[in-house]
Amino acid sequence: MAFFRSVSALSRLRSRVGQQSNLANSVRWLQTPTSSNTDLYSELKELVPEYQERVKKLKKDHGSVELGKITVDMVLGGMRGMTALVWLGSAVDPDEGIRFRGMSIPECQKKLPGAFPGGEPLPEAVLWLLLTGKIPNKEQVDSLSQELRSRATIPDYAYKAIDALPVSAHPMTQFTTGVMALQVQSEFQKAYESGIAKARYWEPTYEDTLNLIARLPAIAAYIYRRKYKDGKIIPLDDSLDYGANYAHMLGFDDPEMLEFMRLYISIHSDHEGGNVSSHTAHLVASPLSDPYLAFAAALNGLAGPLHGLANQEVLRWIRSIVAEFGTPNISTEQLADYINKTLSKGQVVPGYGHGVLRQTDPRYTCQREFALKHLPNDPLFQLVSKIKEVVPPILTKLGKVKNPWPNVDAHSGVLLNYYGLTEENYYTVLFGVSRSFGVGPQLIWDRALGMPLERPKSVTLEKLEQLCGKSS
Numbered sequence: 001m002a003f004f005r006s007v008s009a010l011s012r013l014r015s016r017v018g019q020q021s022n023l024a025n026s027v028r029w030l031q032t033p034t035s036s037n038t039d040l041y042s043e044l045k046e047l048v049p050e051y052q053e054r055v056k057k058l059k060k061d062h063g064s065v066e067l068g069k070i071t072v073d074m075v076l077g078g079m080r081g082m083t084a085l086v087w088l089g090s091a092v093d094p095d096e097g098i099r100f101r102g103m104s105i106p107e108c109q110k111k112l113p114g115a116f117p118g119g120e121p122l123p124e125a126v127l128w129l130l131l132t133g134k135i136p137n138k139e140q141v142d143s144l145s146q147e148l149r150s151r152a153t154i155p156d157y158a159y160k161a162i163d164a165l166p167v168s169a170h171p172m173t174q175f176t177t178g179v180m181a182l183q184v185q186s187e188f189q190k191a192y193e194s195g196i197a198k199a200r201y202w203e204p205t206y207e208d209t210l211n212l213i214a215r216l217p218a219i220a221a222y223i224y225r226r227k228y229k230d231g232k233i234i235p236l237d238d239s240l241d242y243g244a245n246y247a248h249m250l251g252f253d254d255p256e257m258l259e260f261m262r263l264y265i266s267i268h269s270d271h272e273g274g275n276v277s278s279h280t281a282h283l284v285a286s287p288l289s290d291p292y293l294a295f296a297a298a299l300n301g302l303a304g305p306l307h308g309l310a311n312q313e314v315l316r317w318i319r320s321i322v323a324e325f326g327t328p329n330i331s332t333e334q335l336a337d338y339i340n341k342t343l344s345k346g347q348v349v350p351g352y353g354h355g356v357l358r359q360t361d362p363r364y365t366c367q368r369e370f371a372l373k374h375l376p377n378d379p380l381f382q383l384v385s386k387i388k389e390v391v392p393p394i395l396t397k398l399g400k401v402k403n404p405w406p407n408v409d410a411h412s413g414v415l416l417n418y419y420g421l422t423e424e425n426y427y428t429v430l431f432g433v434s435r436s437f438g439v440g441p442q443l444i445w446d447r448a449l450g451m452p453l454e455r456p457k458s459v460t461l462e463k464l465e466q467l468c469g470k471s472s
Helices: 002-017 021-026 040-062 074-076 105-111 124-132 138-150 156-163 169-183 187-193 202-228 240-252 253-267 276-287 291-302 310-325 332-344 362-374 379-398 409-418 424-446 461-470
Strands: 089-094 097-102
Touching: 002 332, 021 124, 021 240, 040 124, 040 138, 040 424, 074 461, 089 276, 097 105, 097 124, 097 362, 105 362, 124 138, 124 253, 124 424, 138 202, 138 240, 156 169, 156 202, 169 202, 169 424, 187 202, 202 240, 202 291, 202 424, 240 253, 253 291, 253 362, 253 409, 253 424, 276 291, 276 424, 291 424, 310 332, 310 379, 310 409, 310 424, 362 409, 379 409, 409 424
Parallel strands: none
Antiparallel strands: 089 097
């Protein structure tokens, strides 16, 4: 106990003189947090026993309840529709779209605090909601924003690790490298090696998660400035919130761009647990890999063309339309011909369709509303609007598409392009920063609820054929 008291005293001393201490930071999770309605840790600590009891009851009373049948189509079709894991933060309804802790995007826009009255939700508010299931007030959000800024210092070796790569490396390659470099400071790894009790795994995981989320914008902005600008670091502004600071460190200070970044991060934060990046993080963390290792793996999944790279593909495709006709101001007939040509080549229309949704993605809708408010006359936005009119009937007529409607990726690129972030290869990094807000809270809950090592059963092709023969 004397050791813990001395470390706590050291931490308070370092805080008073405004210096960073690796020792103090490494034991933050060991200190007893003060009880405060602005303290996210205290809010979470009160919830953990309740959730643990709920899981215990489910396993004891309903462990043998069947949740559905598994078909060959599911096994050979990417496990789509197969209920296989618990994800607290969000759920996707095929018709209504994403709900964050039961709240739709319009409800989040209405109820979660913004930077100003009537503004878009602050990402910090979304983080509080996803982690606790509760709507924070402005004081709580401002406190969390300040805490994240206090955790945002980047060690020099993380920058050096990125600098070891050629500037030509894809931004996502550089981003994953930066995250892996940050892993050196993992609180969970230190705690596990010190023999921390299993019941307390969630505490250093919480520290890792908040440190990781706090440091991602600086790492991501450094990559952007290194690859596309002069390489000079723009320091964090202590007066700005998370989303605004990210835009600022990238080099954008237009108030509309700051507001769009808040919206972008919020709506890209989570999309239940079955998507590639979220599931990857959960899977990799299940053998007790720390949040840095798990999130780096998630980023590698996000970098795939069928997942996070889709947003950059949309803008490239839209630009190809403009290049084909020499102008974005084309008729619906010309656009329909171009789309049919795209499909006849065996290509897909990027930004349309979704593995779960069967209606227009509400994340697309809120971006459209943002554009209607701030850039209604932008030629590329008007082209995006026209594409939405033309594509769904064409895809519906094909008869092979379950969802002919636009998804989140169909719109974001045009908005980013309008505000000057034109380098579409970087767009997936934006997605990655955002996704930490959904993945991180779930990793904390995975440890708090004692979620086990994930180990599904596989079968050989011959065994699958044998099982099918028995059922026929």
